[in-house]
Amino acid sequence: xxxxDRYLEAVRSKLPWERxxxxxxxxxxxxxxxxxxxxxxxxxxxxxxxxxxxxxxxxAPAVMAGRYRRQQYLIGPGLFPIYWMVLRTAMLWVFxxxxxxxxxxxxxxxxxxxxxxxxIATGIVNAAFVMxxxxxxxxxxxxxxxxxxxxxxxxxxxxxEKVCRWDLNDLPPIExxxxxxxxxxxxAVADAAFHVIVLxxxxxxxxxxxxxxxxxxxxxxxxxxxFAPVIVNFYWAVVALNLVQVVWKMVDLNTGAWAGDRTFExxxxxxxxxxxxxxxxxxxxxxxxxxxxxxxxxxxxxxQLDQINQAIYLGVRVVLAIxxxxxxxxxxxxxxxxxxxxxxxxx
Amino acid sequence: xxxxxxxxENLRLELRRGCLALAVLxxxxxxxxGYTLRKALAGRGLEIDESTLYPLLxxxxxxxxxxxxxxxxxxxxxxxxxxxxxxxxxxxxxxxxWRAINAAIxxxx
Numbered sequence: 001x002x003x004x005d006r007y008l009e010a011v012r013s014k015l016p017w018e019r020x021x022x023x024x025x026x027x028x029x030x031x032x033x034x035x036x037x038x039x040x041x042x043x044x045x046x047x048x049x050x051x052x053x054x055x056x057x058x059x060a061p062a063v064m065a066g067r068y069r070r071q072q073y074l075i076g077p078g079l080f081p082i083y084w085m086v087l088r089t090a091m092l093w094v095f096x097x098x099x100x101x102x103x104x105x106x107x108x109x110x111x112x113x114x115x116x117x118x119x120i121a122t123g124i125v126n127a128a129f130v131m132x133x134x135x136x137x138x139x140x141x142x143x144x145x146x147x148x149x150x151x152x153x154x155x156x157x158x159x160x161e162k163v164c165r166w167d168l169n170d171l172p173p174i175e176x177x178x179x180x181x182x183x184x185x186x187x188a189v190a191d192a193a194f195h196v197i198v199l200x201x202x203x204x205x206x207x208x209x210x211x212x213x214x215x216x217x218x219x220x221x222x223x224x225x226x227f228a229p230v231i232v233n234f235y236w237a238v239v240a241l242n243l244v245q246v247v248w249k250m251v252d253l254n255t256g257a258w259a260g261d262r263t264f265e266x267x268x269x270x271x272x273x274x275x276x277x278x279x280x281x282x283x284x285x286x287x288x289x290x291x292x293x294x295x296x297x298x299x300x301x302x303x304q305l306d307q308i309n310q311a312i313y314l315g316v317r318v319v320l321a322i323x324x325x326x327x328x329x330x331x332x333x334x335x336x337x338x339x340x341x342x343x344x345x346x347x
Numbered sequence: 348x349x350x351x352x353x354x355x356e357n358l359r360l361e362l363r364r365g366c367l368a369l370a371v372l373x374x375x376x377x378x379x380x381g382y383t384l385r386k387a388l389a390g391r392g393l394e395i396d397e398s399t400l401y402p403l404l405x406x407x408x409x410x411x412x413x414x415x416x417x418x419x420x421x422x423x424x425x426x427x428x429x430x431x432x433x434x435x436x437x438x439x440x441x442x443x444x445w446r447a448i449n450a451a452i453x454x455x456x
Contacts, residue, residue, distance in 0.1 A: 023405070024382060025424060025426075026401065026425075026426045027381075027397075027401060029380070029382075029423050029424060029426070030380070030382040030385075030397070030401065030425075031383040031397070031425070033382045034382055036395075058397065058398075059396065059397065059398035063398055064398045066399070067398050067399065067402035068401075068402045068405060124427070241387075268427045
């Protein structure tokens with residue numbers, strides 16, 4: 001039957017070449033006998049439509065041929081759990097490094113406000129590309145290991161077993177119970193008292209700079225430099241932040257909210273903490289240190305002053321970048337913990 | 348196909364997959380070629396389609412559990428299969444395993 005011949009040729013084309021003739025010969029014999037039996041039951045040869053229906057019911061040529069191939073995995077079930085663990089860890093690290101690098105780069109080479117969105121989009125695309133390339137490389141390495149273990153088993157005996165071997169001594173300890181301890185009134189009072197002390201210390205600093213610099217305050221005083229007005233703004237922003245925290249904690253102690261969930265206070269304080277840093281960053285002309293007598297001292301100390309201000313500018317941007325990243329990671333962890341809690345309680 | 352039907356189909360295929368090799372080895376205590384083996388298994392209640400059975404025979408042969416030879420019968424070249432010596436040993440152990448699992452399932456149910 002021509003249709004059967006065409007079907008068998010389609011199967012042949014998808015078989016491993018070294019076994020095509022043998023397999024097709026066997027398949028032909030079996031299918032032709034099947035066909036004869038069916039025609040004998042009918043008592044006549046198939047019509048064209050019946051022949052089409054009969055060949056049509058056979059498995060697709062690619063399926064038929066595929067089942068003659070050895071079961072092949074790019075990464076087999078023995079190695080896959082290790083591969084998956086390595087891939088996930090690597091992707092997390094690659095992503096984290098890309099975020100840190102791009103953020104610090106953005107602060108070191110500031111971008112115009114109008115191109116922020118484009119810069120973020122470019123950063124995301126770059127990160128995705130780097131992650132894709134790394135995932136591909138890891139997959140290739142594990143595929144090579146799978147191939148080597150499969151084809152040269154004597155050189156890699158019980159590979160997966162060895163990799164998965166574990167030691168009782170490597171088991172981590174149970175986390176201490178203190179994590180579950182509730183906050184006591186003593187903690188809350190001590191916390192509030194500490195912030196009052198910090199506020200008092202801050203308020204005394206202008207009159208008693210040695211509280212910050214120690215005896216070095218006299219040395220600093222003798223230098224030809226002085227703080228720019230932005231430092232004063234920064235100082236008052238820090239004082240204001242601490243005052244807000246003191247008031248908040250006093251209110252909490254008064255209302256009993258000290259024992260409750262302080263997540264909002266925690267994140268609000270951290271965000272407010274960015275304000276003094278932002279004030280520093282927005283210093284007019286990027287000048288934090290000035291000369292006490294510019295007319296007399298610029299010639300001698302001008303270059304040094306410039307270098308000091310540039311170093312402060314870089315330092316402020318890096319600190320702000322690290323702070324933002326740290327807060328973002330903390331916020332992300334908190335959000336994920338809340339999501340996990342919601343999913344677990346739903347089950 | 349609904350999700351539930353899909354789930355059942357996947358589990359059913361998994362269940363069958365484990366049993367097919369045992370059924371084929373059991374039937375090949377007598378010599379068969381592909382088509383007669385398929386008919387014999389179907390006659391005893393186990394339908395297997397061509398794309399599963401014929402490749403399975405090749406795989407079992409590659410594993411050394413079957414032997415085969417080409418012979419002419421009724422003017423047609425056919426490949427006859429039967430259990431090898433190793434195949435008989437493996438079949439006996441698989442059958443024991445099958446009976447133990449069956450007994451355990453009966454206990455559970």
